[in-house]
Amino acid sequence: MLCCLLCWVNASLAAQDVLPSWNDGAARQHIVDFVKKVTTTGSSDFVPAEQRIAVFDNDGTLWAEQPIYFQFFFVIDQVKAQSPQHPEWKTTEPFKSALAGDLKGVAASGEKGIAQLMAATHAGMTTEQFARNVNAWMSTARHPETHRVFTEMVYQPMLELVHYLRDNGFKTYIVSGGGQDFMRAWATAVYGIPPEQIIGSQGELKFELRDGKPVLMKEAKVALIDDGPGKPVGIERFIGRKPIFAFGNSDGDQQMLEWTASGDGARFAGLVHHTDAAREWAYDRQSPVGKLDKALDEATAKGWTVVDMQKDWKAVFPAEQK
Amino acid sequence: MLCCLLCWVNASLAAQDVLPSWNDGAARQHIVDFVKKVTTTGSSDFVPAEQRIAVFDNDGTLWAEQPIYFQFFFVIDQVKAQSPQHPEWKTTEPFKSALAGDLKGVAASGEKGIAQLMAATHAGMTTEQFARNVNAWMSTARHPETHRVFTEMVYQPMLELVHYLRDNGFKTYIVSGGGQDFMRAWATAVYGIPPEQIIGSQGELKFELRDGKPVLMKEAKVALIDDGPGKPVGIERFIGRKPIFAFGNSDGDQQMLEWTASGDGARFAGLVHHTDAAREWAYDRQSPVGKLDKALDEATAKGWTVVDMQKDWKAVFPAEQK
Incomplete structure (x- = not known):
């Protein structure tokens, strides 16, 4: 009897503990129902643990992405840091605009300009040096509007979701258009996702011996754009x-x-819809960053789960947790 | 007292159970010593489980590779199977030589010829269709000399090593010059290594909707040659x-x-040296397949562990186990 009572109390506590920053609503319920049915032995929807693969986009899904992708703040700050060694940048686009913090000017330089900025900040160094650059930046740089360090701009409800899935035997992956090496430098500590489960856009690497010691040099040549149709490609290749x-x-x-x-079998497809201009940003079909248009229509047509950030989330960022 | 006795008996049994197809010798001892020191809590060489990454080549390390890489037998058999739809192949190289089983003729067609054979057998189909082709072939094709199915030509001592490492908290990976999709079709069942831990040479993939259903098409364009200096690249990219x-x-x-x-810290580097012409094949510095020359010199210079297949292994293939 005591045992039963304890079980009941534990079960109740466990139910309360699940996804505490999510309001009761359809989105939370879809998630909990899905996890329950694929993890219940004997259920017709049961999925063995090794097949419980969960993939998450990063920018706009696990952390914020406004007013521009955070990796781009890193690019601009790296250009500024390197500019004393490149006096010609003061008069050469896209560097001139980047140094002035003129995002429109950078955008005007088009894909070629972006590629030049990426080459200057993401290539021509070892993988180890790049990781050091990212970590140094991440520990000090702050968001221009919230003045928080960027790793504090992750979404508390999504952190809870990632942990909830892991607690239920899922293997959680990031599959992002952002830079794979950029994310791996910090995302393991923040999300608890190991480097081998962080997939992103990536450049070519070259093995070299330097003073007899092997290094991998980052090259200014794209190996995979892990975005749009590149995401299933990244998933198949890596997973x-x-x-x-x-x-x-x-x-x-x-x-x-x-x-x-x-x-085949039970599947979950979800979208975070940025509807909360007060606590975060509100944007979708017209946004140059994180545009949500066709996928929103498909979600409606196919019954995918759409999270209304304003209604479904009690807190957005970890600092707001009650 | 009984408990102590049981512990002692269990420990003795466990020691005997470890790597039973390996003869007592330096190679076996190096492996056991290494695993012991990196897994002993408090040891100065202790390595946390999440950092216990072990990588294995496949051809010539986990399974045999003579007289040619087994994947090439698959290529030739696929060309034969497709030849009724390609009457022009009877008179066109490299297909003419492939159809005749003339390996020297195929080799004479050079890299371009090999690329043509790979394109004809490894591209222009979905990833699912390719996996079906590999599995169908693997269940029936036999090695021309041993007449065994190819999955029986894995090395029993290496199977034991892979399992031994996994039992000690290692995450085991294949990092092979062989085709990633080719290996993933069968290697999970044979080695117990999941697809996401099988890294190999790979072609580009393209996402397409066919009758509204998404597929990934295999393209005739190389994405990574996971061999030589490409192996550290594959390791960094995937792991x-x-x-x-x-x-x-x-x-x-x-x-x-x-x-x-x-x-930094304790590291293990090992080579399988093919010295056993009676039970397997004996080859090294002069072999066109699996040439072992510079790496053997470096192993000697640096004290890497070199397995003498003839002396160190009690059995080579699973069928020979006692």
């Missing part, structure tokens, strides 16, 4: 099986959600 | 941390071993 759970927030995630949803 | 344990058998593994050995 080699179809996820059963995927979460994104933009049209760049549409093919990842389609790929996930196309498998 | 994102340096292994502490690596096993290979040829010069194609040299940079993987260098990369592994270059890390």
Whole structure:
């Protein structure tokens, strides 16, 4: 009797503990129902642990992405830090605009300009040096509007979701258009996701011996753009099986959600909809960053789970937790 | 007292159970000593479980590779199977030689010829169709000399090593010059290594919707040659941390071993030396397949562990187990 009572109390506590920053609502319920059915032995929807693959976009899904992708703040700060060694940058685009913090000027330089900025800040150094650069920047740089360090701009409800899935035997992956090496430098500590489960856009690497010591040099040549149709490619190449759970927030995630949803058996496809101008930002179909248009229509048509950030989340950032 | 006796008996049994197909000798001892020191809490060489990354070459390290890489038998058999739809192949190289089983003729067609054969057999189909082709072939094709199915030509002592490492908290990876999709089709069942831990040479993939259903098409364009200096590249890209344990058998593994050995703390670098003409094949510095020359010199110079297949292994293939 005491035992039963203890079980009941524990079960009740456990139910309360799950996803505490999520309001009761359809989105939270879809998640909990899905996890329950794929983890219940004997259920027709049961999925063995090794096949419980969950993939998450990063920018706009696990952390914020306004007014521009945070990796771009890193690019601009690295250009500024290197500028004393490059006096010609003061008069040469796209560096001139980057040094002035003129994002429109940078955008005007087009893909070629972006590639030049990436080459100057993400290539021509060893993987170890790059990781040191990212970590040094991440420990001091602050968001221009919230004045928080960027690792504090992750979404508390999504952190809880990632942990909840892991507690239920899921293997959690990041599958992001952002830079793989950029994310791996900090995301393991922040999300508890190991480097081998962080997939992103990536450049070519070159093995070299320097003073007899092997290094990997980062080259200014793209190996994979892990965005849009590149996401299922990254998933197949790195994971080699179809996820059963995927979460994104933009049209760049549409093919990842389609790929996930196309498998047999129970599947979960979710979108974070940025609806909260007071606590975060409100944007979707017209936004140059994190545009959510076609994927929102497909979510409606196919019954994917759409999280209304304003209604579904009690807190947005960890600092707001009660 | 009974408890102590049980502990002692269990420990003795466990020691006997470890690597039973390995003869007592320096190679076996190096392995056991290494595993013991990196897994003993409080040891100065202790390595936390999440950093216990072990990488294995496949061809010549986990399974045999003579007289040619087994994947090439698959290529030839696929060309034969497709030849009724390609009457022009009877008179066009490299297909003419492939259809005749004339390996020298195929080799004479050079890299361009090999690329044409790979394109005809490894591209222009979905990833799912390719996996079906590999599995169908693997269940029936037999080695021309041993007449065994190819999955029976794995090395029993290496199977035991992979399991021994896993039992000690290691995460075991294949890092092979062979085709990633080719290996993933069968290697999980044979080695117990999941697809996401099988890294190999790979082509580009393209996401497409076919009748509204998403597929990934295999393209005839190389994305990574995971051999030689490409192995550390594959390791960094897929795993994102340096292994502490690596096993290979040829010069194609040299940079993987260098990369592994270059890390701080305890490291293990091993080579399988094919010395057993009676039970397997004997070859090294002059062999066109699995050439072991520079890496053997480096192993000697640096004290890497070299397995003498004839002396160190009680059995080579699973069928020979006592």
